[in-house]
Amino acid sequence: MPGPALPLLDAHRHSLETCVYCPKLCRTACPVSNAEASETVTPWGKMSTAYFSGRGDLPLDANYASTAWACSGCFACRSFCEHQNPVATVLMDARAEAYARGVAPEQARKAVANWHARAPEITNSVNVVATQTDTDRAPETSVALLIGCGYARRFPDVALDAARTTMAFVGSKTRPVRACCGLPLLHAGDHDGFVRAARRFAAEVSRAPSLVVVDPGCARTLLQEYPRVGVALPPVNVWIDLAARERMRLRPLEADELTGERATEPAPSSPPSNRAARVRFHDPCQLGRGLGKFDEPRSVLERVAGNIAGFTRDRDAGECSGGGGLLPVTRPETSLAIAQERIAEHKRLGGGVLITHCASSLHRFRSAGTPAVDLITLVARALSPRNSA
Numbered sequence: 001m002p003g004p005a006l007p008l009l010d011a012h013r014h015s016l017e018t019c020v021y022c023p024k025l026c027r028t029a030c031p032v033s034n035a036e037a038s039e040t041v042t043p044w045g046k047m048s049t050a051y052f053s054g055r056g057d058l059p060l061d062a063n064y065a066s067t068a069w070a071c072s073g074c075f076a077c078r079s080f081c082e083h084q085n086p087v088a089t090v091l092m093d094a095r096a097e098a099y100a101r102g103v104a105p106e107q108a109r110k111a112v113a114n115w116h117a118r119a120p121e122i123t124n125s126v127n128v129v130a131t132q133t134d135t136d137r138a139p140e141t142s143v144a145l146l147i148g149c150g151y152a153r154r155f156p157d158v159a160l161d162a163a164r165t166t167m168a169f170v171g172s173k174t175r176p177v178r179a180c181c182g183l184p185l186l187h188a189g190d191h192d193g194f195v196r197a198a199r200r201f202a203a204e205v206s207r208a209p210s211l212v213v214v215d216p217g218c219a220r221t222l223l224q225e226y227p228r229v230g231v232a233l234p235p236v237n238v239w240i241d242l243a244a245r246e247r248m249r250l251r252p253l254e255a256d257e258l259t260g261e262r263a264t265e266p267a268p269s270s271p272p273s274n275r276a277a278r279v280r281f282h283d284p285c286q287l288g289r290g291l292g293k294f295d296e297p298r299s300v301l302e303r304v305a306g307n308i309a310g311f312t313r314d315r316d317a318g319e320c321s322g323g324g325g326l327l328p329v330t331r332p333e334t335s336l337a338i339a340q341e342r343i344a345e346h347k348r349l350g351g352g353v354l355i356t357h358c359a360s361s362l363h364r365f366r367s368a369g370t371p372a373v374d375l376i377t378l379v380a381r382a383l384s385p386r387n388s389a
């Protein structure tokens, strides 16, 4: 059992003990150990390392500590586990213990430095969205809108669509939040930094009657990680829930409207109407297994795109894009291999337009060389008359 060496792991005693004695029943679920073909980075291997480190049987040095970062936070192992063990959460706490002791991987420490350095860039990006939506003077008592740093920094077009669609769904101006939810710090292991970021975020939205959050990674952070550290927020609504609720306002899109501006991969056989166009939906881990939202994105996508193709493993058993948990930073080759496998399956199954709804998977797919489109983009088009979006 975990000893006093790593107090954060003490709360996970049952999970750690059941993992250590398990014959690796989730072995095939983990994208990291599948890509690296290594027992050390199976969920069992990573949990065992944390368990023995917690007991003091293994030294918590940089070598052993690094296994906690061999996780994309995809929650797939939990779906395959009789005990529903929250391996990703345990490993985040193992990261925090290692970070606090100065044995976190160098890339994780750099990620924290980069997070601080990028804060002005994120603020500027959100300011641009606020200006474009005429919400830069929206009072603090407006509904608050957290778009997500990933969208704001990397995909300003999607961020703008997110703000516009949210206002259409809410029926009033929203106030874009400048603060980051702090998820990158949590992934890096900077637990104290994450708590400070969460408190700053909560202070910024304290006068808002409610909050809409767009990126599923941010949404899961606000809804599940903030309560763990005792940070309270106004009522939180998730963008995909608003989109699903309002989906009958969306018009069905024609086939040529289903590709994003960077999406150049042709839909097969130039279908004559949207009902014949092929789109394939990738369940983002934070949205699907993280928040339990599998039907909501499908109901929206079916409305705008008609029939949806799937992957061999979908929904709760769906596979990861490789873009989460800081994996692209700490294990870039593994992250890329995971993305390439998902993309290869997409092509093997017939290709088409690859749709996702998460800034991390959107970036992971696009940076791996395959066009992908965010559901937000399609919703923005479907809320507008043809040729005006």
Ligand code: SF4
Pocket (backbone or CB within 6 Å): 018, 019, 020, 022, 023, 024, 025, 026, 027, 043, 044, 047, 077, 078, 080, 081, 082, 083, 084, 085, 087
């Ligand atoms: S997460 Fe569950 S299935 Fe996987 S090793 Fe641990 S106990 Fe076994």
Ligand code: SF4
Pocket (backbone or CB within 6 Å): 029, 030, 031, 032, 033, 042, 043, 046, 070, 071, 072, 073, 074, 075, 076, 077, 078, 087, 088
């Ligand atoms: S959460 Fe995903 S990446 Fe992490 S150990 Fe489980 S299956 Fe592997």
